[in-house]
Amino acid sequence: MLRLDINLVFTIINLLIWYVLIRKFLFKPVNKIISQREAAIGARYEEAQKLSDEAQAAKQEYADFQTRMDEEKSRVIAEAQEEARAQYKQIVADAHTRADEIVEESQKEAKLQKERIIGKAQQEIRGLILDAAEQSLGSAQNDGALYDQFLAKAGEASHAES
Amino acid sequence: MGNLGESLMEELTCETVFTVGGIGISESVVVTWIIMAVFLIAALLLTRNLKVENPGHGQLMLEYAITWLQGVVEGIIGEEGREYVPYLASILIYIGTANLIGIFGFKPPTKDLNVTVGLALMSIVLIQVAGIRKRGVKGWLKSFTEPVAIVTPINILELVIKPLSLCMRLFGNVLGAFVIMKLIEYVLPVGLPVVCSMYFDLFDGLIQAYVFVFLTGLFIKENIE
Numbered sequence: 397m398l399r400l401d402i403n404l405v406f407t408i409i410n411l412l413i414w415y416v417l418i419r420k421f422l423f424k425p426v427n428k429i430i431s432q433r434e435a436a437i438g439a440r441y442e443e444a445q446k447l448s449d450e451a452q453a454a455k456q457e458y459a460d461f462q463t464r465m466d467e468e469k470s471r472v473i474a475e476a477q478e479e480a481r482a483q484y485k486q487i488v489a490d491a492h493t494r495a496d497e498i499v500e501e502s503q504k505e506a507k508l509q510k511e512r513i514i515g516k517a518q519q520e521i522r523g524l525i526l527d528a529a530e531q532s533l534g535s536a537q538n539d540g541a542l543y544d545q546f547l548a549k550a551g552e553a554s555h556a557e558s
Numbered sequence: 559m560g561n562l563g564e565s566l567m568e569e570l571t572c573e574t575v576f577t578v579g580g581i582g583i584s585e586s587v588v589v590t591w592i593i594m595a596v597f598l599i600a601a602l603l604l605t606r607n608l609k610v611e612n613p614g615h616g617q618l619m620l621e622y623a624i625t626w627l628q629g630v631v632e633g634i635i636g637e638e639g640r641e642y643v644p645y646l647a648s649i650l651i652y653i654g655t656a657n658l659i660g661i662f663g664f665k666p667p668t669k670d671l672n673v674t675v676g677l678a679l680m681s682i683v684l685i686q687v688a689g690i691r692k693r694g695v696k697g698w699l700k701s702f703t704e705p706v707a708i709v710t711p712i713n714i715l716e717l718v719i720k721p722l723s724l725c726m727r728l729f730g731n732v733l734g735a736f737v738i739m740k741l742i743e744y745v746l747p748v749g750l751p752v753v754c755s756m757y758f759d760l761f762d763g764l765i766q767a768y769v770f771v772f773l774t775g776l777f778i779k780e781n782i783e
Contacts, residue, residue, distance in 0.1 A: 400672060403584040407667075407676035410590045411652070417598050418648035425605040426624040429617075432610045 520553040562744050569740065570669070570733070586670035593655050593667075627651070630768075634775035638782055642688065642775070649677065650771045657732060657763025661755075668732045668766075671725075678725035681774040682717065689781035701781070724773060731766045735759065 528546055574582035604620050613621070631646045656667045667673045690698045702713040735758035743751045 400675060401584075402581055403587050403670070403672040404676050404679075406583065406587045407590065407673050408680060410587060410594065411649070411676060411680055414590075414594050414597075414652055415645055415648045417594060418601070418651060419644045421598060421601040421605065423624060423628070423644050423647065425608055426621055427628075429608040429610060429613075430621055430625065436610055 517553075520550075524549055524553070562740070566737065566740055569665075569736070584670060584672065585665050586667035586673050589659060589664045589667045590652075590656070590673070592664070593652065593659065597651070597655070631771065631775060634772050635779050639688070639775070639778055642684065642778055645684065646771050646775055649680075649774070650767055653677070653728070653767035653770055654764055657767055658760065660736070660759055660763075666732055666736070666763075668728055669736060671729055674725040674729040675721075677728070677770065678721035681724055681770075681777075682721035685720070685774065685777045685781055686717070688778045692782040720773075720777060724770060728766055728770050731762060735762050 524546060527549070528542065531545070532542060573585050575585050575588045576583055604616065608617055627647050627650065628643055631643045631650065632640065635642055635646065653668060656673070658666075660666045686698070689701060692698075693701060703710050704713075739751065739755060739758050742754050
């Protein structure tokens with residue numbers, strides 16, 4: 397019961413072997429698998445984080461793009477409005493000029509026509525007067541007939557004018 | 559009564575199982591071999607096909623048990639002594655198994671003084687080695703004069719006292735539990751021994767294993783702080 401002998405040495409050798417065996421065949425594989433799993437979980441978590449970050453970045457980019465689009469849109473609209481306004485002014489101004497020209501031209505034409513008519517009438521009148529004077533000088537016709545003739549001629553002339 | 563004494567003595571004696579070249583191999587060594595063989599086979603079987611993904615129930619239980627065991631030891635020794643955790647955990651398994659193996663009809667190896675002395679010697683060597691590794695030989699020698707020089711003889715005495723108390727505590731507890739169980743069985747062979755066995759064999763056996771590892775861990779922690 398209370399003896400110490402060579403078995404003490406055997407026991408110590410046994411215990412050393414026991415330690416090596418347990419460490420190598422029990423703790424090591426189990427700890428390895430646990431740390432592998434932890435690493436796998438960590439990697440997966442990291443991946444999820446990365447994906448989330450990427451999604452966030454894409455969202456941000458999309459929002460930026462949207463903002464740029466809006467800015468571009470309002471800029472284009474403003475430009476178009478500006479252009480339209482300018483064109484409108486131009487058109488209106490052109491129209492005004494054209495109308496003025498037309499009015500001027502027609503006024504000129506009317507004046508010319510008037511002058512022409514007046515000239516013609518004067519010629520006619522001159523002709524008539526000449527005729528009347530010729531007749532009054534050449535023939536002895538009474539004044540009454542002369543007047544009638546003059547009036548008839550004048551009426552013809554004015555008809556031809558109109 | 560003489561009968562009891564004789565049978566007790568017979569049970570207590572650690573018999574030499576066989577002799578190789580004049581060297582007697584004791585029962586405790588043989589039982590230790592059996593424990594080693596059983597655990598080696600069990601470990602090889604259990605750690606086959608360990609999976610990272612979707613582990614089975616067996617693997618989960620094994621992982622839980624190992625993690626728990628290491629957690630217990632690490633709780634004693636602390637973060638700094640992490641490298642000593644595998645040794646202490648393996649010793650915990652060994653003493654626990656050795657104390658409980660009486661249930662299967664073997665003689666507990668811890669009932670042999672050779673085994674407990676061996677364990678205690680390894681503990682004190684480990685404790686001192688941990689101290690030397692932490693502080694260097696000079697610092698380790700110096701630590702004997704701390705906190706004051708006058709306690710140096712006591713500190714040197716502790717080199718003997720610590721392992722002696724460790725081994726005697728384990729040995730005495732297992733032996734005492736064994737003797738008490740035998741007495742109870744002699745007085746009342748039916749019923750009572752089952753109840754008492756729960757305490758003396760199972761509970762006390764595991765507690766003693768824990769105490770041994772706890773104290774060793776505590777001494778190591780003391781030396782590496």
